[in-house]
Amino acid sequence: AQSVTQPDIHITVSEGASLELRCNYSYGATPYLFWYVQSPGQGLQLLLKYFSGDTLVQGIKGFEAEFKRSQSSFNLRKPSVHWSDAAEYFCAVGRMIKAAGNKLTFGGGTRVLVKP
């Protein structure tokens, strides 16, 4: 069975500082990995995804993530946080069975607060 752990429930960061959100996954094969962001009361917006190739993935809004197979991790980073980055961030793993759909398993989320 696939699972995702986001160890940090809340993170507070000053505007302009760097941000790193941790994600650890468990999956028996090569995973699809995703980061989504959710603003209050809204749906999920895709930030970036990894399925093969270069282990450093660039996404929207200046975010990047690095896949480390040896550590079963897919951490999200941003060099300089803006106040608009305050939101909840979800890491997800999808199964890689093309004929059977891509059911996602999500972590519990990390809420990011940005101090002025």
Added chain:
Amino acid sequence: DTGVSQNPRHKITKRGQNVTFRCDPISEHNRLYWYRQTLGQGPEFLTYFQNEAQLEKSRLLSDRFSAERPKGSFSTLEIQRTEQGDSAMYLCASSLSGASTDTQYFGPGTRLTVL
């Protein structure tokens, strides 16, 4: 392309009533997923359609829940005899099979409150 839409955005109902939610996927997407998200948690998979066929259901989907996608376009999720534990955000996502990652795009969700 207007993205995934869901209606209604909010629904307040009394325990024991039936409710129905609608999801309109991105027009060319043949796969459609329903997830449920309770407060402070990540979304949990409920069910999945490829075209009009419902191919997988979670154990979370009790017999009070039913989902349809009659023409392979929009989908409805009905909850019968609602309970307070059904209060949650119900999210719909769509994707295109055959694309390299089957990436899911989410709608804004329907927030259900059962009184």
